[in-house]
Amino acid sequence: VEASIPEPQREAWKKFQAKGFTNKEEFEREVVRHVETTLARSMFNCDETAAYAAASLALRDRLITQWNRTQQRQTFADGKRVYYLSLEFLMGRALDNAMLNIGAKDIAKDGLADLGFRIEDIISQEHDAALGNGGLGRLAACFLDSMASLNIPAWGYGLRYRYGIFKQEIVDGYQVEVPDYWLDFNPWEFPRHDIVVDIQFYGNVRKYQNEQGKNVITWDGGEVVQAVAYDVPIPGYDTVSTNNMRLWSSKAASGEFDFQKFNSGDYESSVADQQRAETISAVLYPNDNLDRGKELRLKQQYFWVAASLYDIVRRFKKSKRAWVEFSDQVAIQLNDTHPTLAIVELQRILIDLEGLEWDEAWSIVTKTFGYTNHTVLPEALEKWSVPLFQNLLPRHLQIIYDINLYFLQTVERKFPKERELLGRVSIIEESQPKMIRMAYLAIVGSHKVNGVAELHSDLIKTTIFKDFVRIFGPDNFTNVTNGITPRRWLHQANPRLSELIASKTGGLDFLKDLNILNELEKFVDDKEFKKEWAEIKYANKVRLAKHIKTTTGVTVNPSALFDIQVKRIHEYKRQQMNIFGVIHRYLTIKAMTPEERKKLAPRVSIFGGKAAPGYWMAKTIIHLINQVGSVVNNDKDVGDLLKVIFLEDYNVSKAEIIVPASDISEHISTAGTEASGTSNMKFVLNGGLIIGTCDGANIEITREIGENNIFLFGNLAEDVEDLRHAHTYGAHNLDPDLAKVFDAIKANTFGDAGSFGALVSAIEDHGDYYLVSDDFHSYIQTQALVDEAYKDQDEWVSKTILSVSRMGFFSSDRCINEYAETIWNVEPLVPEPQERNG
Numbered sequence: 158v159e160a161s162i163p164e165p166q167r168e169a170w171k172k173f174q175a176k177g178f179t180n181k182e183e184f185e186r187e188v189v190r191h192v193e194t195t196l197a198r199s200m201f202n203c204d205e206t207a208a209y210a211a212a213s214l215a216l217r218d219r220l221i222t223q224w225n226r227t228q229q230r231q232t233f234a235d236g237k238r239v240y241y242l243s244l245e246f247l248m249g250r251a252l253d254n255a256m257l258n259i260g261a262k263d264i265a266k267d268g269l270a271d272l273g274f275r276i277e278d279i280i281s282q283e284h285d286a287a288l289g290n291g292g293l294g295r296l297a298a299c300f301l302d303s304m305a306s307l308n309i310p311a312w313g314y315g316l317r318y319r320y321g322i323f324k325q326e327i328v329d330g331y332q333v334e335v336p337d338y339w340l341d342f343n344p345w346e347f348p349r350h351d352i353v354v355d356i357q358f359y360g361n362v363r364k365y366q367n368e369q370g371k372n373v374i375t376w377d378g379g380e381v382v383q384a385v386a387y388d389v390p391i392p393g394y395d396t397v398s399t400n401n402m403r404l405w406s407s408k409a410a411s412g413e414f415d416f417q418k419f420n421s422g423d424y425e426s427s428v429a430d431q432q433r434a435e436t437i438s439a440v441l442y443p444n445d446n447l448d449r450g451k452e453l454r455l456k457q458q459y460f461w462v463a464a465s466l467y468d469i470v471r472r473f474k475k476s477k478r479a480w481v482e483f484s485d486q487v488a489i490q491l492n493d494t495h496p497t498l499a500i501v502e503l504q505r506i507l508i509d510l511e512g513l514e515w516d517e518a519w520s521i522v523t524k525t526f527g528y529t530n531h532t533v534l535p536e537a538l539e540k541w542s543v544p545l546f547q548n549l550l551p552r553h554l555q556i557i558y559d560i561n562l563y564f565l566q567t568v569e570r571k572f573p574k575e576r577e578l579l580g581r582v583s584i585i586e587e588s589q590p591k592m593i594r595m596a597y598l599a600i601v602g603s604h605k606v607n608g609v610a611e612l613h614s615d616l617i618k619t620t621i622f623k624d625f626v627r628i629f630g631p632d633n634f635t636n637v638t639n640g641i642t643p644r645r646w647l648h649q650a651n652p653r654l655s656e657l658i659a660s661k662t663g664g665l666d667f668l669k670d671l672n673i674l675n676e677l678e679k680f681v682d683d684k685e686f687k688k689e690w691a692e693i694k695y696a697n698k699v700r701l702a703k704h705i706k707t708t709t710g711v712t713v714n715p716s717a718l719f720d721i722q723v724k725r726i727h728e729y730k731r732q733q734m735n736i737f738g739v740i741h742r743y744l745t746i747k748a749m750t751p752e753e754r755k756k757l758a759p760r761v762s763i764f765g766g767k768a769a770p771g772y773w774m775a776k777t778i779i780h781l782i783n784q785v786g787s788v789v790n791n792d793k794d795v796g797d798l799l800k801v802i803f804l805e806d807y808n809v810s811k812a813e814i815i816v817p818a819s820d821i822s823e824h825i826s827t828a829g830t831e832a833s834g835t836s837n838m839k840f841v842l843n844g845g846l847i848i849g850t851c852d853g854a855n856i857e858i859t860r861e862i863g864e865n866n867i868f869l870f871g872n873l874a875e876d877v878e879d880l881r882h883a884h885t886y887g888a889h890n891l892d893p894d895l896a897k898v899f900d901a902i903k904a905n906t907f908g909d910a911g912s913f914g915a916l917v918s919a920i921e922d923h924g925d926y927y928l929v930s931d932d933f934h935s936y937i938q939t940q941a942l943v944d945e946a947y948k949d950q951d952e953w954v955s956k957t958i959l960s961v962s963r964m965g966f967f968s969s970d971r972c973i974n975e976y977a978e979t980i981w982n983v984e985p986l987v988p989e990p991q992e993r994n995g
């Protein structure tokens with residue numbers, strides 16, 4: 158690697174190398190310097206926002222040197238790197254995480270106190286980086302944390318949306334979406350105005366023979382937009398390794414500002430071109446588990462994929478290796494099908510621009526990519542209309558047709574007698590219009606396909622991708638059960654619990670090797686330990702109760718059982734079943750004598766989550782929850798026995814308050830629909846129990862913690878199809894308890910019944926696709942078991958300790974190690990001990 162500074166001058170650089178701070182005085186000096194110089198303020202107008210800014214900048218300065226050195230180290234080592242391509246990164250806040258990961262929180266806390274600030278107040282000034290919808294985006298964020306913490310040379314590549322997921326407001330019980338303009342001040346990103354890539358759209362493809370008689374294909378004309386890199390440092394925990402997340406922002410290409418138009422007085426339309434270019438990275442599509450097929454979305458995908466591949470290929474070329482070595486240097490993981498165009502783009506680069514033969518190129522491509530599937534829901538499987546695609550990416554369409562042709566030829570050779578098989582597995586669906594099936598393209602272009610929990614990985618092999626298992630063999634398909642980072646989801650969200658665990662397991666090593674939690678098992682019957690454990694849970698509930706009070710005005714009793722369901726609102730996740738269960742509880746309480754009521758365990762039912770703006774049924778569910786809340790919470794007969802809360806604007810930073818405060822949390826999807834779920838892991842890791850269906854990772858959580866420590870209910874995935882069939886063709890008998898709930902709704906108990914008609918008739922009249930009625934009885938019965946179990950607090954606390962002690966498996970470190978070994982074939986690059994200082 159060439160250094161730009163000649164040897165004799167390097168001494169000066171070394172002498173003045175940035176050092177960061179190592180004690181609180183140095184930290185304070187840096188904070189004051191940033192307030193006074195970077196922010197041009199003083200102690201007389203330093204509010205919490207300014208203190209947040211200055212503290213972040215001080216910390217950032219220290220991070221940057223580690224980050225630069227990590228990149229240098231990786232360049233010198235010249236080994237394999239992982240590129241994680243994700244259209245979503247749900248990072249949440251950075252400051253607290255950075256302080257904890259680099260071990261500077263105590264210094265910062267003391268330093269800020271000296272300067273007149275409480276660290277919690279400063280942390281809460283930060284705007285969440287909410288560039289994602291739900292599970293898929295948060296998983297990507299946990300993976301970045303683990304890859305850095307495990308010293309794996311890895312880059313995240315995504316889009317720098319100007320607007321992340323919308324902010325949710327609840328107005329009169331309805332969801333209202335407000336734009337999330339989050340970039341006002343973001344100290345965690347570094348614009349790289351020197352890293353700019355031209356991205357082309359539309360245009361024409363030409364095929365001709367050059368002077369040497371070689372076939373040449375060119376793609377030119379059309380629109381050009383520039384991708385500008387913005388880098389975000391990703392600090393590992395207790396290591397100096399600091400990886401990079403590179404997000405692309407779109408802007409008009411320099412030639413794009415049309416001076417002709419400008420000079421002829423058409424200033425407006427020349428600015429409009431500019432704006433059109435910026436639109437590409439303007440907004441995150443707010444759908445979770447739903448594909449809408451919009452052209453702008455396809456533009457986003459190609460823009461991001463093309464810029465990222467350009468960058469990756471450029472970095473590879475610096476090492477001057479032969480192309481056959483590409484997949485020894487580069488592993489690219491596709492986070493769902495959103496980046497599938499990368500397969501096509503790499504093939505295009507290799508054959509059109511680098512002059513490789515098709516077969517050689519294709520063998521490099523397939524060795525490079527891995528594809529992770531995150532859902533079996535048919536409405537979420539991406540398809541692009543061929544005419545739309547043809548117009549936007551004409552050359553790519555040709556390549557897809559060629560990929561399909563070669564693929565179908567091999568299928569035909571292998572299964573000569575099976576004509577329908579070709580139609581079933583074709584990347585092109587012969588519909589009107591024709592559609593490109595992105596998941597099929599991803600499978601054909603990857604060497605490994607993985608699901609995200611055991612049940613899910615089995616399901617994709619036996620249902621949606623069954624034919625491909627026959628074609629490619631079972632070894633191309635694998636499972637990597639999801640995980641979560643214990644740094645954010647235990648240490649950061651639940652500092653007291655983390656401290657207690659540290660005190661009993663010999664320090665914070667469990668944050669790097671979560672199986673150390675096993676050592677807690679010996680405290681399951683330790684009185685003193687259990688008392689402390691329970692106190693921490695109570696304190697976390699008090700913290701949430703305060704949040705509920707300030708945000709909703711409702712007072713809840715922290716001694717009540719906190720029952721929480723927070724996640725995107727979706728019919729398959731069945732928040733409707735939960736609220737029907739709450740109504741059932743309400744009706745039961747109303748029918749009780751005061752004596753009977755005294756024996757009941759008080760409960761707080763807490764909901765949170767966003768509905769996609771166009772998902773009317775999900776919005777109706779939110780409305781019903783709020784209506785039930787306003788009736789129940791004001792009913793004198795009920796008092797503390799039941800409270801119903803909808804928490805506005807659920808996001809990562811709110812999850813950090815909510816997750817540690819559950820007694821029970823709900824993961825109650827129709828069996829076979831939730832690929833994994835990851836909040837289930839977070840809740841158990843924080844000493845909550847769960848009620849759930851035999852779905853996704855719930856099954857493996859049960860295997861790990863033991864079936865006595867989880868409340869499972871409902872029909873099994875293997876029976877779902879038959880039940881649905883029976884709904885359609887047989888008599889559908891509504892569960893009697895659910896019928897009573899519907900009667901109450903229809904009697905306008907929760908306001909105008911008309912508002913909730915669709916919710917009820919989906920079950921009564923339209924086949925009950927999500928099996929709410931089939932599972933309702935078992936759900937209600939199991940909730941009764943929860944009530945019973947909660948009365949025995951001593952036993953309950955033991956169950957939660959035992960569960961936490963057995964959660965080691967669900968660290969995203971385990972998960973990333975599996976990806977590294979079985980899919981990426983990449984090794985960690987551990988920094989030398991001397992790199993730790995300075």
Ligand code: 7GP
Nearest residue numbers: 292293446531609831832833834835
């Ligand atoms: C989600 C799955 O619904 C969830 O079960 C899983 O835990 C998570 O991915 C991480 O693997 N899927 C999505 O968020 C999604 O939008 C469609 O999938 C692309």
